[in-house]
Amino acid sequence: MPENLLSLSGVHTHIGRYHILQGVDLAVPRGELTMLLGRNGAGKTTALRTIIGLWRASAGSIRFEADEIASWQTPAIADLGIAYVPESMGIFAGLTVQENLLLAARRGPPDEARLEWIFRFFPPMKKFWFLPAGLLSGGQKQMLSISRAIVEPRKLVLIDEPTKGLAPAIINNLIEALTELKKTDTTILMVEQNFHAARSLGDSVAVMEAGRIVHGGRMADLAADEALQNRLLGLSLEAHQ
Amino acid sequence: MTPITGKPVDWIPPALLLAIALGGLALIGNPSTWVTLTVAGLAMGLLIFIMSSGLTLVFGLMDVMNFAHGLFIAVGAYVAVSVMKFFPAAAGSESLIVNLGALLPALLAAAAVAGLLGFFFERIIIKPVYGQHLKQILITTGGMIVAEQLIHVLWGPDLLPLPRPSALRGAFLIGDMAIEKFRLVAVVIGLGVFATMIVLLNRTKIGLLIRAGVENKEMVEAMGYRIRRLFVAVFVAGSALAGLGGALWGMYQESVTVAIGAQMMVLIFIVIIIGGLGSVGGCFTGALLVGLVANYVGYLSPKIALGSNILLMVLVLLWRPQGLYPMSKQ
Numbered sequence: 217m218p219e220n221l222l223s224l225s226g227v228h229t230h231i232g233r234y235h236i237l238q239g240v241d242l243a244v245p246r247g248e249l250t251m252l253l254g255r256n257g258a259g260k261t262t263a264l265r266t267i268i269g270l271w272r273a274s275a276g277s278i279r280f281e282a283d284e285i286a287s288w289q290t291p292a293i294a295d296l297g298i299a300y301v302p303e304s305m306g307i308f309a310g311l312t313v314q315e316n317l318l319l320a321a322r323r324g325p326p327d328e329a330r331l332e333w334i335f336r337f338f339p340p341m342k343k344f345w346f347l348p349a350g351l352l353s354g355g356q357k358q359m360l361s362i363s364r365a366i367v368e369p370r371k372l373v374l375i376d377e378p379t380k381g382l383a384p385a386i387i388n389n390l391i392e393a394l395t396e397l398k399k400t401d402t403t404i405l406m407v408e409q410n411f412h413a414a415r416s417l418g419d420s421v422a423v424m425e426a427g428r429i430v431h432g433g434r435m436a437d438l439a440a441d442e443a444l445q446n447r448l449l450g451l452s453l454e455a456h457q
Numbered sequence: 458m459t460p461i462t463g464k465p466v467d468w469i470p471p472a473l474l475l476a477i478a479l480g481g482l483a484l485i486g487n488p489s490t491w492v493t494l495t496v497a498g499l500a501m502g503l504l505i506f507i508m509s510s511g512l513t514l515v516f517g518l519m520d521v522m523n524f525a526h527g528l529f530i531a532v533g534a535y536v537a538v539s540v541m542k543f544f545p546a547a548a549g550s551e552s553l554i555v556n557l558g559a560l561l562p563a564l565l566a567a568a569a570v571a572g573l574l575g576f577f578f579e580r581i582i583i584k585p586v587y588g589q590h591l592k593q594i595l596i597t598t599g600g601m602i603v604a605e606q607l608i609h610v611l612w613g614p615d616l617l618p619l620p621r622p623s624a625l626r627g628a629f630l631i632g633d634m635a636i637e638k639f640r641l642v643a644v645v646i647g648l649g650v651f652a653t654m655i656v657l658l659n660r661t662k663i664g665l666l667i668r669a670g671v672e673n674k675e676m677v678e679a680m681g682y683r684i685r686r687l688f689v690a691v692f693v694a695g696s697a698l699a700g701l702g703g704a705l706w707g708m709y710q711e712s713v714t715v716a717i718g719a720q721m722m723v724l725i726f727i728v729i730i731i732g733g734l735g736s737v738g739g740c741f742t743g744a745l746l747v748g749l750v751a752n753y754v755g756y757l758s759p760k761i762a763l764g765s766n767i768l769l770m771v772l773v774l775l776w777r778p779q780g781l782y783p784m785s786k787q
Contacts, residue, residue, distance in 0.1 A: 268679055294681035306676035308669040310784065319665050322681050364680075 221246040221372055221403045222267065227276035227286070229259075229266045236262040238427035239276070244372070244420075249394070249404040251414045251435055253449060254424035260407040261303055263424065264374045267405070268300045269293045280372070295322075297371035301378060303407075305361040309350030313341055313360055316349050320364035327368075334363045337393035355386035362390070366397055373397075375406040379413050391416050411449070415439045423448045470742045470781040477746065481753040489633035494752045500640035502748025503647020504709060508702030509725040510654060510740050511695015517671035517735015517784055519688045521583055522593045525601040526699055526725065527718025531608060532574055533567035533700025534707035534717050538617050540566045548622045556622035564704050571700020572693045579692040601719070608715045616714050619707040643705055650698065651741050658737060667691060671735040671784050724751075727766050731773045733780025742781055743773075 222244040229237035236259050244250045252260050265271045267278060269290035278286040285293050294300070299320075308316055317326055335342040338359040344352060349360055358378055365373050378394075379387045387410065394417055398404065408414040414421070418435030431438075431448050438444060478495060485491045512526045541548055544559035582600045586592040620626075621639050628635040658664035666687055670677045674684045699718075706721065707713040728747050732739025747766050754765040773781060 270675060270679065289683075290675075290678040291681045291683050294679055300679045302676070302679075306673055306679070308672050308676070310668060310672055311665065315665055318662070319669055319677075319682075320680055 218245040218247055220244060221281065222405065223277075223279045224263070224267070225277040225279070227263075227266060227278060228274045229262055229271050230274045231262070231271060236271075236427055237266060237273070240424075240427070240429055242422050242429050243432070244403060244405050246403055247401045248419040249398055249406060249417050251418035251421045252405060252407045252424060253409075253411075253414060253421060255450065256409075258424040259427040260424050261376055262427075264300065264302075264376050264405070264407060267293075268298060268374060270300075297369075299365035299370045299373045301361045301365045301373065301375040303376040303380065305357050307349045307352075307357050307360050307364075310348060312346050312348055313352070314345050316360055316364055317341075317367050320367045323368060330367065330369075334366065337389065337396060338363055355382050355389075358382060358386070358390065359393075362393065366402070369400070370402060372403045372405065375404060377407050377409060379408065379410045387413060411445075467782065470739070474742060474745055474749070477749055477753075481749065484757055485753065487633075490756070492634045493636060494756055495749065496636050496640055496644070498749035498752035499745060500637075500643040500647070500709070500748070501751060502745035503651075504643050504702055504706050505721070505724055505728055505747060506741050506744035507647055507650050507705065508699050508721060509728045509744060510650070510737055511691070511698045512725060513729040513732060513735055513737065513740045514667065514671070514691050515688075515695050516729065518667065518674065518684075518691055519587065520590070521587070521692075522590055523583065523597050524594055524722070525578065525582070525597040525604065526695075527720075527722040528578075528601050528604045529571040529575055529696040529699035529718070530703035530706065530721055531605070531713075531715060531718035533571045533703030534619065534713040535608060535612050535617070536567045536570045536700065537563040537704035537707055538612070538619050538713055541619065548620070551623050553622075553624040556624045560622050560625075564701055567704035568697040568701040571703070572697030575693045575696020575699075576689065578696070579689055583692070605715050605719075612715075614715070616712050618711065619713050620711055621708050625708075639709060643709065646701075646705065650701075651737075654737050663687075663690075723763070724766065727770045731770050731780055733777075733782045733784055735784040736780065736782040739780050739782035746773075 220243040224240050224242040227237050227240040228235070240259070240263055242252075242263070252263065254260050262271060266273050269285070269288055269292075273286045276286065277284060280293075280296055280298070283296065285296070308319070311319070317331075340352070340356045341359060341363050344356065349357065352360060362375065362378060365375070378390055382390070391413055394404070398417070406417070415435065421431070421433060421435045421438050422429050423431040423438075425448075431444075438448075481494065482488065482491045485494065508530055512523060515521050515523055540563040541559055544562065547555050547558035548560075550556055578600065582596055583593070586596055625639045625642055628637045629641075658668055666677060666682055670684050670687060677684050703717060707717060724747055728743040729740055731746065732741070732743035746769060750765050750769050751762055755762040777783065
């Protein structure tokens with residue numbers, strides 16, 4: 217088993233008077249793609265936002281490599297080499313595709329070879345290089361959001377429901393790109409509702425319910441066990457097959 | 458594959474500006490008077506732009522409602538009064554070059570002192586109330602009242618003269634047209650500030666960060682940038698510009714009172730609302746619209762001059778509820 221790059225232990229998060237994460241224990245193995253599954257409202261997005269520091273954990277430990285980051289500010293967490301692709305995609309609509317990627321490249325201008333690598337999976341990024349990102353289609357915006365996260369090598373990429381609302385052809389395109397990204401030993405923690413995508417990409421899996429992890433294991437085992445799928449994911453699985 | 462370009466420029470607001478200028482010509486009738494009023498309107502608009510551009514970025518970047526922005530305008534004007542007193546010979550010379558020996562230190566000191574004050578104001582007054590709009594309004598309004606009293610203590614309650622340098626008094630006469638020299642200076646400085654801001658916002662990484670932060674500050678932080686530091690820098694720059702604008706406005710009026718900032722705030726709020734909160738281009742266009750309309754209406758029907766700008770704001774918001782150049786916010 218690979219060592220864990222990220223581990224959460226007993227993490228609680230309150231948003232206003234709501235107690236969303238209620239003791240999350242999660243391990244993300246280095247170099248793997250971990251799928252975080254669960255019904256709507258289970259706390260998956262809150263878990264990602266808590267890891268990147270956009271919500272503050274009210275209790276528990278979040279460990280990334282040797283650092284305890286639960287109380288760190290978001291920029292300091294990002295500086296560790298963690299990129300975040302939010303559910304809303306978070307693109308800067310008034311900035312061009314080029315400007316979005318320039319901002320995401322923290323170490324200086326984006327590396328040409330890396331850009332060409334990204335363009336191979338996401339040709340529209342090259343085609344619309346000088347176009348304001350707000351004019352892109354939904355799928356292209358998602359491509360930009362992921363391109364931004366991987367414009368430089370990262371240790372960990374947090375991706376929140378990248379296939380939501382996208383056409384099947386674009387979903388297959390994303391799966392292909394993320395499969396290639398996995399080959400670069402990038403660790404990925406991904407929230408997904410589309411079980412086809414989750415099964416295609418996931419190495420390990422954690423399932424959330426009511427703010428807790430209720431199942432953890434290998435994705436292949438969950439994919440092979442229909443009864444377990446139904447018990448853990450229920451209607452949300454059928455709805456997103 | 459050829460990259461597709463096409464950052465579309467919305468030409469409707471500039472066309473509106475042109476339409477108002479031409480409408481003014483039709484209503485005023487006399488071309489000489491129209492040119493005089495138009496230059497005066499542009500000068501006034503550009504001075505308002507200098508004073509308001511920082512505030513629109515502060516609004517856009519951090520959703521901070523700073524009702525004390527007028528304080529920096531007033532401080533800039535008073536600092537200019539004090540500095541000009543140190544250079545009576547330079548200010549009194551008929552040579553424009555020699556005049557600059559008084560004008561430049563006055564403007565630079567106005568901007569520097571207002572910027573420094575802005576730094577402490579942000580750290581002490583604004584920082585504790587991030588994200589709390591009601592408290593922002595109350596505390597910045599209170600801060601403005603306290604600061605006005607401090608100005609009374611330092612400079613006294615009386616109106617202070619702020620004469621323009623000698624070479625900038627009077628007007629150029631071209632035929633029947635009279636174009637005040639100081640208004641031309643205001644136009645040059647205003648255009649210079651606008652050009653600098655456009656280059657900064659569009660050609661530098663800091664500018665990209667500001668534009669991105671106006672849209673989605675959370676995402677900027679998630680990329681590893683310290684948006685709070687950026688905000689402090691923008692707040693200081695905005696305060697410095699307000700101080701510069703206050704000094705120029707004081708010279709424009711040739712006098713300074715403690716209410717100079719508060720009086721300008723009405724026009725400044727109109728301008729940044731018309732322009733679209735957070736939009737520098739919108740602020741620029743809005744300021745020119747306000748300047749032109751105020752001068753044309755002030756000539757045609759002086760009693761409704763201020764009301765005309767409020768009417769302008771209402772009409773613009775009915776047409777474009779988010780302002781002339783709305784910023785997409787997430």
